[in-house]
Amino acid sequence: MKLKQVFFLILFQFVVISFLAQETTATHSGISLISTKKTFIVGDKITLEFLVKNDSLIQLYCANSYGATVLTPKVIAKKNTFKIPSFMSKKRGVLSWSIINSSEEISGNISILSQQQPTTIETYVGPPSIDAGGLDYTMLVVIPTDSLDNPILDHSKVDVKYQFLKSEKSQPILTDKLIGYKNIFSPKKSGRMIISSESYGLNSKEFDVNIMPAIATNFKLFASRNHEYADGNQITTFYTSIIKDKNRNIVSDGSYIEFYITNKKGDILKTTGTTINGVAHAKIIHPDFEEVWKVKAYFIGISESNAITIKYKKVIEDYTVSFTAHNRSIKVGPLKSFMKQIIPDGLSVKLSIYKNNTLTKELFKESLNGFATFYLDPNIFENNLYKIVIETAGIKKEFKSFKLW
Incomplete structure (x- = not known):
């Protein structure tokens, strides 16, 4: 029984000592916070x-992401009132404060939240052009802000709207860390997509994204010409099939196509064209002698065509060469085409002059009215024996021991 009384006595003394200690602390604390609200809305x-x-x-030190300041209170009957300046109260985030000029350490934080109703929507879309097929995408970034230019609260709803061809879609997203974003993948078809966003009844402006055809697939090559004779005058036209990507989208107009031509000697000629409605055309003049061309087209680094072979027939079977003025005036012709008509002007004729089996000079002329005329100037070509070789339309004629005087 005595033990029980001793226990209750000790317990009572402990409670009394704790109460007195609390009273002493409260009495000695000279500054106490009266305000209880810790969360505010910007503004x-x-x-x-x-x-x-x-x-x-006392003075109050305040700091947030805009900066820091020291405030002096308005004092009425021992109540010190500090008014937070507007440049701090309109910025969302955490405002930290602490009492200075006091031996006591008193501090705290205030949370300032943005207004939930946005007044503007900052919207960014990029890239502005993407490839069709579902692998490429553009990103929409949305930042709804309130009247004081603060991003609204995280997890706020934003509706992303986009229209393409006959399809219209709307998908909700939530803002996170001040922004909302969405990756919008390309459809399989090419065209133009219109994108916008909406948050709490406020709509953004319209943005365009071009859905471009993807990488082109291989295509076919064709050729057309008026006739198959090598007259050096007519034109052969090369053209492709409609060039498309794997999703059957026609490639963009202006795509650059190169046509490579390999002749019988292995030499390579090249002509180019650009696509219109997926088809590229290129033109090249006929050779002026019998020839066989192997032609292939390339969408460089992307795709290629099949190879085609084009044969050109000899247009001139023979021609005459006449010499006058001590053999110094050489007239080649008449040059007649496949219907015995005079060949069109411009056929190349080459005259090679050899002395002691060494090439001395090469002269070139283009036919005019079916003839090409050369004159061997005596100031250049002295009286002597030469070998003359004349070549045109793939036909070569040699005149050995040719005397000039």
Whole structure:
């Protein structure tokens, strides 16, 4: 029984000592925070009130992401009231404060939240052009902001709207870390996609994204010509089939196609064309002698065509060469075409002059009215024996021991 009384006595003394200790702390604490509200909306008028038991003048240090300042209170009957300046209260985030000019350490934080109703929507879309097929995508970034240019609260709903061809879709997203974003993948068809966004009844402006055809697939090559004779005058036209990607989208107009031509000697000629409605055309003049061409087209680094072979027939079977003025005036012709008509002007004729089996000079002329005329100037070609070789339309004629005087 005595033991039980001793136990209750000790317990009572412990409670009394704890109560007295609390009273002493409260008595010695000269500054106490009266304000209880810790969460505000941007634009609210924010005040902090403190009860100061002694007559000391305190100041309040405030800091947020905009900067820091020291405030002096308005004092009425030991109640110190601090008014937070508007440049701090209109910025969302955490506002930290602490009492200075006091031996006590008193500090705290205030949460300032953005307004939930946005007044503007900052929207960014890029890239502006993507490839069709579902692998490429553009990104939409949305930042709804309130009247004080603060991004609205995280997890706020934003509706992403986009229209393509006959399809219209709307998908909701939630803002996170101040922004909302969505990757919009390309459809299989090419065309133009229109994108916009909406948040709490506020709509953004319209954005365009071009859905471009993807990488082209292989295609076919064709050729057309008026006739198959090598007259050096007519034109052969090469053209492709409609060039498309794997999703059957026609490649963009202006795509650059190169046509490579390999002749019998292995030499390579090249002509080019650009696509219109998926088809590329290129033209090249006929050779002026019998020839066989192997032609192939390339969408460089992307795709290619099949190879085709084109044969050109000899247009001139023979021609005459006449010499006058001590053999110094050489007239080649008449040059007649496949219907015995005079060949069109411009056929190349080459005259090679050899002395002692060494090539001395090569002269070139183009036919005019079916003839090509050369004159061997005596100031250049002295009186002597030469070998003359004349070549045109793939036909070569040699005149050995040719005397000039």
